[in-house]
Amino acid sequence: MNTWSSARTSRVTAAGEHQPSYAPSPILPLSRMSEARTIFVVIRKDLQKVLNWPLGSIVTQGCHASTAVIWKYRDDERVKAYTSNLESMHKVALETKNEASLLKMAENLKQREIPFHLWIEQPENIPTCLATIPVMRSDLGDALKKCQLMR
Template sequence: MFIVMRKDLVKVMCVLQWPLGSVVAQGSHAAVAAIWKYREDARVKEYTDNIESMHKVVLSTKNEASLLKMAENLKQKSIPYYLWTEQPENTPTCLATVPVMRSDLGDALKQCSLFR
């Protein structure tokens, strides 16, 4: 499963100044939402049948525009994902894919790096 977080939300980046815990919560929201929305997908069933071996990769992207670009890339490759939009701010904060192999992504998330 891949989770893509906006780096500009983190407090130390001084743009929107969200606490790190709030940013982590956004990723959690997106991951749970993706699993729930696509719960009938065979990949999700296999993933949740083996909870002791779940694997997630948390990536970062620089801002809202780049996050929306990643969402469009995934859509073009027919990879199911959930774009989490925080309310009431109506701010897209992150997205999570269904459990997929890195090779299935192709270049859909090529602009992302590991979240640090």
């Protein structure tokens, strides 16, 4: 069961009004106009709980993966749309049990043709996390259904 949902934030204008921090694309169907493009970062839970990695190192893995996916697919229209308004970028950090479950998530994304980057920490050669290209949550289907919000 998914326990995560996309977060919506607002910002205050100079006039003191609250405005959504994302601008829906006018070319999307009405049902998807309120849905923001989001990078989904899936990080192995066992890095901290079993392998005793410090929290800072784990956060860095997610940063590496999300930066890599943006650079790798920089010419994709979804990435261009996502990076066109820096203040409205959305990311969701999810956790998965271990390396095997991370690789299964990667396979699920491949089968659904959802671009992503699997970060492999070097020189240890350890797959630590993956990040999707900026996508609509509805485009994921059940590819990440076994993931929960990272805690």
